[in-house]
Amino acid sequence: MFLKGKTALITGSTSGIGGGYAKALAAEGAAVMINGFGDQAEIETLRQELESLSGAKAAYSNADMTKPEEIRQMAADCAGKLGPVDILINNAGIQHVAPVDEFPEDKWNAIMDIICNSAFHTTKAVLPAMKERGWGRIINTGSMHSKVASPYKSAYNAAKHAIAGFSKTVALEVAQQGITVNTISPGYVWTPLVENQIPDTMKARNMTREQVMNDVLLAGQPTKKFVQIEQVAALALFLCKEEASAITGANLSVDGGWTAQ
Ligand code: NAD
Numbered sequence: 001m002f003l004k005g006k007t008a009l010i011t012g013s014t015s016g017i018g019g020g021y022a023k024a025l026a027a028e029g030a031a032v033m034i035n036g037f038g039d040q041a042e043i044e045t046l047r048q049e050l051e052s053l054s055g056a057k058a059a060y061s062n063a064d065m066t067k068p069e070e071i072r073q074m075a076a077d078c079a080g081k082l083g084p085v086d087i088l089i090n091n092a093g094i095q096h097v098a099p100v101d102e103f104p105e106d107k108w109n110a111i112m113d114i115i116c117n118s119a120f121h122t123t124k125a126v127l128p129a130m131k132e133r134g135w136g137r138i139i140n141t142g143s144m145h146s147k148v149a150s151p152y153k154s155a156y157n158a159a160k161h162a163i164a165g166f167s168k169t170v171a172l173e174v175a176q177q178g179i180t181v182n183t184i185s186p187g188y189v190w191t192p193l194v195e196n197q198i199p200d201t202m203k204a205r206n207m208t209r210e211q212v213m214n215d216v217l218l219a220g221q222p223t224k225k226f227v228q229i230e231q232v233a234a235l236a237l238f239l240c241k242e243e244a245s246a247i248t249g250a251n252l253s254v255d256g257g258w259t260a261q
Contacts, residue, residue, distance in 0.1 A: 001029030003240060004056070007083040009075065009126065011065055011118060012092025014038040014046065016191035017141060020229035021089050022050055022058075024237050031056035031082040035063055035074060036092060057082055065092045065118035066110055075125035084129040087240055090119035090163070091141040093156075100154040108155045115159035116166070123170055127179075136179035137240050140167045141232075142251060144187050144258040150220075160185075164251045171249030180248035184235055187255030188217060190226035222257035 008025045012018045014036030022032050032050050034043070043060055050058035059081045063074035078085055093115050096107040119140055130136030145153060146160035164183045171181035188194065194217065201212045218224050232254050238244055253259050 001054075003087075004029035006030045006086040006240075007078065008032045008087035008089065009078045009085045009122070010034060010089040010091055011122060012036045012114075012141075013089075014043050014060075016193060017186065017189055017229055017232050018089070018091040019046060020233040021091065021139075021236050022046070023053060024230070024233035025087065025240070026050040026054040026056075026058065028237060028240075029054050029056060030087065031058065033059045033061055033074070033078040033082055035061045035065075037062070066113040068117075068121045071118055071121040072125050075122060079129065084133065085126040086130070086133075086135060087137045087139070088122055088126050089139045089141070089236065090122055092118060093141065095153070095156055097152045099152055103154055111155035111159050112162075115156070116162045119163055119166060123166075127170075127174070130179050131174065131177050134178040136174070136177075138167070138170065138179065138181040139236050139239055140164070140181075140183045142167075142183040142185035144185055144220075144253065144255045146183060146185050146251060147253070147259045167251070168249045175248060178245075180239065180245060182239055182247060182249070183251040184232060184239075185251055185253045185255060185259075186227050186232050187221050187253070187258040188226055189232060190228055194226065220258055220261070221255070222261065225256060227254055227256055 008030045010018050010021050013022045013034040022034050026032050047058045047060050061074040063070035140163045142164050143160045145157045146164040149157045167181050167183045198212050214224055235254055
């Protein structure tokens with residue numbers, strides 16, 4: 001349990017990849033604060049599971065990543081309930097797909113706020129205490145769309161490229177203070193969100209499950225396999241180790257070869 005005594009704050013961790021990060025860090029002993037929306041009973045079950053994995057406290061914040069004041073309060077609550085943040089993972093994200101000249105302004109702003117601007121506010125809030133203690137890990141969830149684009153995802157592509165650039169800047173600013181800052185960029189990950197799209201797409205396109213997976217969802221993913229949540233979380237865990245202290249300012253792909261093309 002190499003993270004015993006450490007505190008992690010993970011945005012957007014009530015489901016999917018963020019939940020995977022939370023379980024992986026808790027299994028190594030970290031006290032974790034989760035954040036995001038969803039069914040309150042399910043969130044409480046996850047919080048309790050984290051406590052039994054880590055043997056440390058786990059907490060939940062319902063802070064909305066579009067609201068800077070709530071983000072600052074979340075960081076303060078985390079420090080108050082669990083201790084100063086040693087590991088920050090900026091992971092909250094949403095998607096909207098539309099041609100740029102039809103892209104709704106409210107969706108553009110929400111995607112920028114949740115994916116990109118929230119990471120500025122969380123980082124600003126937790127960095128002073130990391131500097132004081134001379135140790136920290138900041139991990140930002142990027143995407144293959146932090147490196148390459150797909151049409152109709154202008155806000156998402158812009159926000160993901162921005163978070164990768166932000167990561168590099170912070171990495172340089174704290175490079176001599178024991179703090180690393182990296183982006184993890186997954187390809188298509190097997191989350192409930194993806195799984196739920198399959199039946200409708202089968203009907204809409206008159207395809208088999210295999211055709212939907214290979215010819216639609218995984219068309220751009222050379223392995224023709226979804227990345228697993230645990231594979232993304234395993235990289236985050238590695239980045240928290242001392243062996244990874246020379247890895248900073250990197251944008252690391254876990255994308256089944258997507259960005260090799
Ligand atoms: P998900 O929908 O399962 O999880 C998103 C999380 O963000 C949830 O906990 C949700 O409650 C939270 N969230 C959404 N809006 C929020 C807000 N305003 N304030 C606070 N929390 C909010 O999705 P996921 O697939 O696990 O995605 C997690 C991250 O991984 C995102 O940044 C996404 O862009 C990125 N990503 C996902 C994939 C994929 O294929 N699933 C691929 C590359 C990158």
